[in-house]
Structure formats: C-alpha cells, structure tokens
Amino acid sequence: MSAPPPTVLQVLPALGAGGVERGTLEIARALVEAGGRALVASAGGPLVAALEAAGARHIALPLDRKNPAALLAGAASLSRLIKEEGVRIVHARSRFPAWSALMAARATGTHFVTTYHGTYNEDFPGKRLYNSVMSRGERVIAISEHIAALVRERHGIGPDRLRVIPRGVDPARFDPAAVDPARVEALRRAWGLPANRPVVLLPGRLTRWKGQVVLLRAVSLMPEPRPLVVLAGDAQGREAYRAELQTLAAGIEVRFPGPVEDMPAALLLADLVIHASTDAEAFGRTVIEAQAMGRPVIASDLGGPRETVEDGVTGWRVPPGDPRALAGALARALSLPKEARAAMARASRAAVLARYTTRAMQEATLAVYRELT
Incomplete structure (x- = not known):
C-alpha cells in the first residue's frame, strides 16, 4: 500500500x-x-x-x-x-x-x-x-x-x-440516471421553457470571450422555428454586456437564469450544449460535464476542447467566432436521428469515464x- x-x-x-x-x-x-x-x-x-x-x-x-x-x-x-x-x-x-x-x-x-x-x-x-x-x-x-x-x-x-x-468531473453527480426528473421539471418551470421546443444551453459567465454574441448571431441565421437559447451564467456586474445580448436576442427566445446551482439538471434540459469561446480555454470543464450527462456538445475548435471533443463522435468542433459555421453545426446537430444521438451520448460519457x-x-x-x- x-x-x-x-x-x-x-x-x-x-x-x-x-x-x-x-x-x-x-x-x-x-x-x-x-x-x-x-x-x-x-x-x-x-x-x-x-x-x-x-x-x-x-x-x-x-x-x-x-x-x-x-x-x-x-x-x-x-x-x-x-x-x-x-x-x-x-x-x-x-x-x-x-x-x-x-x-x-x-x-x-x-x-x-x-x-x-x-x-x-x-x-x-x-x-x-x-x-x-x-x-x-x-x-x-x-x-x-x-x-x-x-x-x-x-x-x-x-x-x-x-x-x-x-x-x-464527478461521474456520480453528473450521471443522467442519478437525476430525479422532478429536478429537471422544476428548472423547466422556473425558466419558463416549453416542453416542445429544442433548447440550446451555453453555460458560462456573461463575458464577451465566452461567445454568447457568437451563439445569438448563429441562431439568428437559422430558419424558423429557431431553438430556444439559455445563457446560464453570472453577469458579474457586466450589465452593459447583458443589455447588448438582450438587444441581439430580438427575434430569438432567450433565457438569462443567472448562476445555476443544479447543473446536472440544467444539462438534461438541453438538447445541445454550446461552448463558443473566442479565446482558447485552458481546459473547459463545462464540456466534459455535458458529455458526462450524455448531451451533444458543439465546441470552439481551440484550446482544451480540442482534446475533449472528438469531432463527430463525442460532439462537434467549429471555428471560433464564426456564427455561420456554428449555425450550420446547430442545424445538423438538431436534426440528428434519435439512434445517432444515443450513440453519441454513450461515446461521450465513456470518454469522460475513461479520462476525465x-x-x-x-x-x-x-x-x-x-x-x-
């Protein structure tokens, strides 16, 4: 020993x-x-x-x-x-x-x-x-x-x-099977999310380099009906930036729930999880948290996510700061057949359990x- x-x-x-x-x-x-x-x-x-x-x-x-x-x-x-x-x-x-x-x-x-x-x-x-x-x-x-x-x-x-x-990440906490559906439903009601709309979640504090602007511009390029966007993170006093995001969100349904305590439940609410950072992340823990929960991830192709997201297997990588490329990836991901989505969920969680x-x-x-x- x-x-x-x-x-x-x-x-x-x-x-x-x-x-x-x-x-x-x-x-x-x-x-x-x-x-x-x-x-x-x-x-x-x-x-x-x-x-x-x-x-x-x-x-x-x-x-x-x-x-x-x-x-x-x-x-x-x-x-x-x-x-x-x-x-x-x-x-x-x-x-x-x-x-x-x-x-x-x-x-x-x-x-x-x-x-x-x-x-x-x-x-x-x-x-x-x-x-x-x-x-x-x-x-x-x-x-x-x-x-x-x-x-x-x-x-x-x-x-x-x-x-x-x-x-x-803690694979016991970030485990889809361990999350009581009541927790997910409570968040859905608190955020006012309809049950029949695709939800795209970007977890991260509200700061420009995290790419909230890129995501909103990407969604604005998509045809109707557009997915509902949740920008989950603390503004940390950046109220001018939050106001800018609200202006950009014209024509898009967006929620700003602030900091999220129950991130496993929040991830289960999402059809897609987005990492849109325009600067290189040292690692990007939200990516592996999403993968542990079996959520498809679209990530900026720079920094740590290059190591954690295997393109087409455990998610997708797109050029950073490119709304058009992100819009295309969003459309492809949201149209993914149920069987392919399930296979990606299994591969994502397995990769986290093996390394992260x-x-x-x-x-x-x-x-x-x-x-x-």
Whole structure:
C-alpha cells in the first residue's frame, strides 16, 4: 500500500466558486481521504465551509491583495505556517500569492508545486516574468495538453518537471440516471421553457470571450422555428454586456437564469450544449460535464476542447467566432436521428469515464506529491 501523503498547504487568493477553487477543494478532500493533512490558505469565501466539512483546515490570510507589502507579508505568514504545521509541500494555484508561496518555500526548504491553470496573457512588458512563478515548481501541473504546450514554449519546462493532469468531473453527480426528473421539471418551470421546443444551453459567465454574441448571431441565421437559447451564467456586474445580448436576442427566445446551482439538471434540459469561446480555454470543464450527462456538445475548435471533443463522435468542433459555421453545426446537430444521438451520448460519457473523472485527477495529483517525499 502507498504511504499516506504528507501535509500539503494549498495557496490561492480566495475560495470562491470557480474552477481553481473547486479543484483546491477536491484535492484537499483526496488528501484527507488518503490519510494526509490538507491545509488551505486564502482570504476565505463560500467554499470554506465545504472545505472544513471535508476534514481540511482553512487558514485565513489576505492573499487576495496585490501590492509589494502584501507579497512580503504573505511570505512571512506562510513561512510561519509551514514551520508550525510541519508542511512538506506548498502547492500554489494563482500567480500573485504564488510569489509569496515560493519565497516561503525557499526560506523553509519546503517542496514547491504549481498548477498552471490558464493561458496567462503577456500583454505588457514584464508579464512573462510575473507569470513565470507558475513554472517554478519542482513539479508544474498543466491542466491540459494545450497548457502543457504553452508552458514548454514559454518557459522551457521539460518532462522531468511537467505533469499533465486534466480537470475532472464527478461521474456520480453528473450521471443522467442519478437525476430525479422532478429536478429537471422544476428548472423547466422556473425558466419558463416549453416542453416542445429544442433548447440550446451555453453555460458560462456573461463575458464577451465566452461567445454568447457568437451563439445569438448563429441562431439568428437559422430558419424558423429557431431553438430556444439559455445563457446560464453570472453577469458579474457586466450589465452593459447583458443589455447588448438582450438587444441581439430580438427575434430569438432567450433565457438569462443567472448562476445555476443544479447543473446536472440544467444539462438534461438541453438538447445541445454550446461552448463558443473566442479565446482558447485552458481546459473547459463545462464540456466534459455535458458529455458526462450524455448531451451533444458543439465546441470552439481551440484550446482544451480540442482534446475533449472528438469531432463527430463525442460532439462537434467549429471555428471560433464564426456564427455561420456554428449555425450550420446547430442545424445538423438538431436534426440528428434519435439512434445517432444515443450513440453519441454513450461515446461521450465513456470518454469522460475513461479520462476525465475527479478521482483520476485526485489520484494523479497525489502521485505528484509522493514523487517529492
């Protein structure tokens, strides 16, 4: 049997509801289940309760502040925490607090691991240096082959340090057979969806690069009767963008339900799930969530979905930012015979179970920790 993992301290700005934060919670839970100790330092947030319920410990530190004084104070606080708690590995998940974590790890002789979660733009001088902290781990975890290629190109990281660990979903939660039909019907009523209309769902916060504009323009090119569109995501204060979307939706039935708590039920409501991002996604977890639920997916042909969507088998890929191409794919997908749709659903879920589960992600990450101890 493998030895229990060591005490691991994960470091990030705050514990909100995003993918980085959920990944932090999932790894903390895996550490505890494997007999290790899981510490998380952040400024707090809505996931703290779930983290502590999983048996991990949260340490509140103002790691969401971005200034030189905060960087030095963060390094000092993390150094004390490492010594007091016997931390063996510091795992940094976000750039600014990663600099504090790197300083603390070096000061205490502690192993340092990073997860490279995004493409991290380089739009002004010095940005590559700033981003480079995420490449300075003894092990650098890339969340997709797309990100691994970027890390190799930008930072020259070789296979001795680079590990590709894709994001994962819980196949028990995202399982069509596990969703009570009453949950689906409750969402249908709440969103005012008629039972006899095809529903196209784009899950993702309301921000331009997520491609809501592309989808609405694509649907506007389709003949009547057009599918009903659900843009499920938080505007996060972008009310001008939401108003723009509502203007573009003239002649299209669109719902804006905001953030969705019961995503498995929402996915079952959809005839098609759309990923229309115009910038490359580091991974794109909503794609594999849809596939786990047996929903056909149309995805932009760039970034992480190139790895998770096998064109014509587990979904379709279209050129990013091309409403006409997306309109054609929508029409083809919605006309798919029932038998072909069922075959795609089986292939999609099988692909997720084979490669993209939470458990696979957890086990691969624990294996990285064990490499260092």
